[in-house]
Amino acid sequence: MRRTTVADEIKKLILTRELKPGDLLPTETELCETLDVSRSSVREAIRTLSTLDIVDVRHGHGTYVGAMSLDPMVEALVFRGVLSPDGSLAALREVVDVRLALDLAMADNIVDGAIDDDSDELSALVDDMVDKASRGEMFLEADRAFHTKLFAVTGNRLAAQLVGAFWDIHTAVIPQLGITVPADIQRTAEAHGDMLASALRGDVEGYRRAVVEHYKPLQRAISARRNEQ
Amino acid sequence: MRRTTVADEIKKLILTRELKPGDLLPTETELCETLDVSRSSVREAIRTLSTLDIVDVRHGHGTYVGAMSLDPMVEALVFRGVLSPDGSLAALREVVDVRLALDLAMADNIVDGAIDDDSDELSALVDDMVDKASRGEMFLEADRAFHTKLFAVTGNRLAAQLVGAFWDIHTAVIPQLGITVPADIQRTAEAHGDMLASALRGDVEGYRRAVVEHYKPLQRAISARRNEQ
Numbered sequence: 001m002r003r004t005t006v007a008d009e010i011k012k013l014i015l016t017r018e019l020k021p022g023d024l025l026p027t028e029t030e031l032c033e034t035l036d037v038s039r040s041s042v043r044e045a046i047r048t049l050s051t052l053d054i055v056d057v058r059h060g061h062g063t064y065v066g067a068m069s070l071d072p073m074v075e076a077l078v079f080r081g082v083l084s085p086d087g088s089l090a091a092l093r094e095v096v097d098v099r100l101a102l103d104l105a106m107a108d109n110i111v112d113g114a115i116d117d118d119s120d121e122l123s124a125l126v127d128d129m130v131d132k133a134s135r136g137e138m139f140l141e142a143d144r145a146f147h148t149k150l151f152a153v154t155g156n157r158l159a160a161q162l163v164g165a166f167w168d169i170h171t172a173v174i175p176q177l178g179i180t181v182p183a184d185i186q187r188t189a190e191a192h193g194d195m196l197a198s199a200l201r202g203d204v205e206g207y208r209r210a211v212v213e214h215y216k217p218l219q220r221a222i223s224a225r226r227n228e229q
Numbered sequence: 230m231r232r233t234t235v236a237d238e239i240k241k242l243i244l245t246r247e248l249k250p251g252d253l254l255p256t257e258t259e260l261c262e263t264l265d266v267s268r269s270s271v272r273e274a275i276r277t278l279s280t281l282d283i284v285d286v287r288h289g290h291g292t293y294v295g296a297m298s299l300d301p302m303v304e305a306l307v308f309r310g311v312l313s314p315d316g317s318l319a320a321l322r323e324v325v326d327v328r329l330a331l332d333l334a335m336a337d338n339i340v341d342g343a344i345d346d347d348s349d350e351l352s353a354l355v356d357d358m359v360d361k362a363s364r365g366e367m368f369l370e371a372d373r374a375f376h377t378k379l380f381a382v383t384g385n386r387l388a389a390q391l392v393g394a395f396w397d398i399h400t401a402v403i404p405q406l407g408i409t410v411p412a413d414i415q416r417t418a419e420a421h422g423d424m425l426a427s428a429l430r431g432d433v434e435g436y437r438r439a440v441v442e443h444y445k446p447l448q449r450a451i452s453a454r455r456n457e458q
Binding site for chain 2: 011053068069070073080090097100102104106156158
């Protein structure tokens with residue numbers, strides 16, 4: 001039996017036993033017996049499934065059904081992004097364009113969504129960003145938290161995961177590129193406040209404008225870096 | 230040395246030697262010597278990188294730098310999609326919403342893009358879809374080809390890959406759901422023609438309307454299936 005087939009058999013077993021993310025998988029010995037394959041085939045298949053985040057091997061505890069996150073995609077894309085300096089810039093620009101596209105496209109859902117409950121937390125994140133920007137510091141964590149929290153209200157788990165995944169690519173690629181903190185990063189910090197305020201008063205157009213503004217300092221930094229090369 | 234570390238070392242080697250997708254990697258023996266690790270560690274790392282499409286093992290030929298596609302993401306998401314019948318429908322709806330978002334967001338780039346060169350080919354794909362739909366048949370291949378070709382003109386490789394990836398998830402999940410060919414699938418086929426015609430005459434709003442129309446039969450089929458459950 002080929003490796004992919006054993007992995008497929010384990011996937012089938014997860015389905016037929018109706019296991020959910022976080023549930024414990026049968027032991028290696030049990031899998032060998034149930035699937036009638038060697039221990040090394042089971043290990044290989046588990047490794048493949050673990051790389052894909054379909055199972056989660058917790059050493060000393062057992063193997064669980066994984067979260068099936070987009071982490072494998074992030075790993076491949078980050079690597080593609082750093083393959084060459086020129087490629088990285090192009091990759092980063094693509095990521096920014098797709099993020100912008102998703103942000104604009106989900107504007108209605110976000111403005112209509114129930115963000116009132118989260119407004120204090122979102123507001124605190126904006127304050128944190130503005131504060132850091134005023135000291136010339138980056139604010140990646142607060143920025144990521146702001147966007148993922150905002151997308152969570154859309155109820156579209158895939159869109160929310162994608163935003164998180166693009167954020168990770170973004171964050172991993174930027175330091176490799178030697179892009180310094182843009183001088184006008186303060187505007188990005190403040191534009192998050194405009195996004196939040198527009199969303200809270202139900203102003204979709206205002207939200208969209210703030211989204212566009214919010215990417216401009218980064219887009220300018222990427223263009224400047226491109227011209228240097 | 231841990232498995233992830235050997236994988237990281239191989240990634241570093243790809244970077245420092247400036248290898249590109251399709252280039253041949255050093256042999257297993259050379260990797261063992263260069264990285265000073267055991268053969269089994271190298272094999273494990275290669276397997277991990279192969280699952281992530283970072284390397285491509287061609288048996289009997291050698292190991293090459295991979296295409297770093299979004300296939301690993303597709304595999305995890307398809308599986309997440311089929312984990313439960315209810316989850317599949319929700320997952321499919323999320324995929325459709327994200328596809329719609331990307332299609333709408335990229336409308337400007339597509340309408341402004343140089344699709345004139347591809348218009349004969351796109352036109353032939355539309356004819357194929359309309360023809361199949363008139364016989365009550367599905368037209369998945371032509372549909373996928375149409376969308377990926379259209380996105381290729383945006384020059385955003387990530388967006389184009391995402392559209393392809395979502396298409397694959399979409400195609401893999403639909404049969405599991407027992408969604409039959411919608412009675413009004415003809416409209417979807419024809420709406421592709423409207424998308425193309427609008428793009429060719431530079432009509433962004435017309436393009437957006439055709440995109441929205443084009444998803445409606447599928448969205449209705451998903452809702453109907455939801456109500457049955």
